[in-house]
Amino acid sequence: MSLVVSEDALNKLQALMDQVEEESLLRTFQNVHQGCVTETLMRFLKAREWNVTKAHKMIIDCLNWRVQNEIDNILSKPIIPTDFYRGIRDSQLIGLSGYSREGLPVFAIGVGLSSFDKASVHYYVQSHIQINEYRDRVILPSASKKHGQPITTCVKVLDMTGLKLSALNQIKLLTIISSIDDLNYPEKTNTYYIVNVPYIFSACWKVVKPLLQERTRRKVQVLPGCGRDELLKIMDYASLPHFCRREGSGSSRHSENGNGNGNENCYSLDHPFHQKLYNHIKEESRIQEPVEPIKQGSFHVDFPEPPAEKAEIVxxxxxxxxxxxxxxxxxx
Known part of the structure; x- marks a missing residue:
């Protein structure tokens, strides 16, 4: 992609966005771009192969989805009671383990050991979007400020420990979550590092890889073993997810959660990242509705139809x- 072409596409998309007058769309767009308008437009352009018309439609669809589903308020909707939320954290394994040397947040995801069996689909989707929004509205702006330059993407380390054939049962939920990301949070991940790979993953990867767009394929790196040596090239030891710390360490959520070592295990509700996130959401809910008691129940979000490419992969x-x-x- 030549600089001239991308510059031209960017200017055209900016001109189209300048024509948006609807107050609700402009307001939610601020929550999306967080002051990094150029970087945001570039993300949508990349996601639509630099086609300005398609990128513009994608942004408008995303903004409408946000308004219709009140996504701007999702960070004021805590999942309660705390024990119930702990069950979600123990079964939807994701956390922030640290930052790369370039300042990109490093998210760890326990693909193989996530059971998604403690709550309804709606709660898992709500929790996923809350982490996305917290990343985009709190974590990334704070990293940008610290480094004195826009930081608008993250790195993900996917742990395949424990991946079994029963993963088939979770494909529907994972498709919903990844479709929400594809359509509304495009190009937020710089690189996907895949570690602790069992044979079943290798076999599926061979089949899926050719179906991915070149852009996505280039972002995926399957690392040998727990990936420690490769990951240490881009981050310090302290930022390594717990399952990458030593060869063969695996990623047993039970041994990590059960020994009071919550600070090591970034999936745990006791980890500083999840404590800050949960406190942030509870605080926001008090500001929004100081008189009303917090209601129990999930925050329903419309699930998108998976894009054609994703449906074929599934x-x-x-x-x-x-x-x-x-x-x-x-x-x-």
Whole structure:
């Protein structure tokens, strides 16, 4: 992509956005760009292969989705009671383990050990969007300020420890979550590092990889073992997710959570990241509705239809995993 072409596309998209007059869309757009308008427009352009018309439609669709689903208020909707939220944190494994040397937040995700079995789909979607919004409205602006330059993306380390054939049961929920990200939080991840890879992942990756867009493929790096040595090239030891700390350390949420070592395990509700996030949401809810008691119940968000590319990937994955089931003669 030549500089001239991208500059031209950017100017055209900016001109189209300058024509938006609807107050609600302009207000939510501020929550999206957080002062980094150029970087935000570039993300949407990249996601639509530099097609200005498609990028503009994507932004407007995203802003409408935000307004219709009151996404701007989601950080004032705590999931309560705390024990119930702890169950969500123990079954939807994600956390902030630190920062890369360039200042990018490092998110750790326990793909293989996330069971998603403690709450309804709506709670998991709500929790996922809250982490996205907290990242975009609190973590990234604070990292930008610290480094004196716009930091608008993050790094994700995906731990495949414990990945089983029963992952098939979670494909629907994972598709909803990743479709929300594709359509409304495009190009927020700089690189996906995949670690602790079992055979089942390698086999599925071979089939899925050719279906991914070149842009996405380039972002995925499958690392040997727990990925420690490779990751230490871009971050300090203190920022490594706990499952990358030593070869063969695995990622047992039970041993980590159960020994009072919550500060090490960035998935745990006791980890400083989750404590700050949860306190932030509770504080926001007090500001918004100081008199009303906090209501229990999930914050419902409309689920998008998965994009065609994603639907094809899911179909391929399902058929691949079914083949495994048949050849192994087992359900797990």
């Amino acid at each position: 179909k391929t994955l399902e058929s691949e995993l079914h083949k495994f089931k048949i050849s192994n003669g087992t359900c797990d």
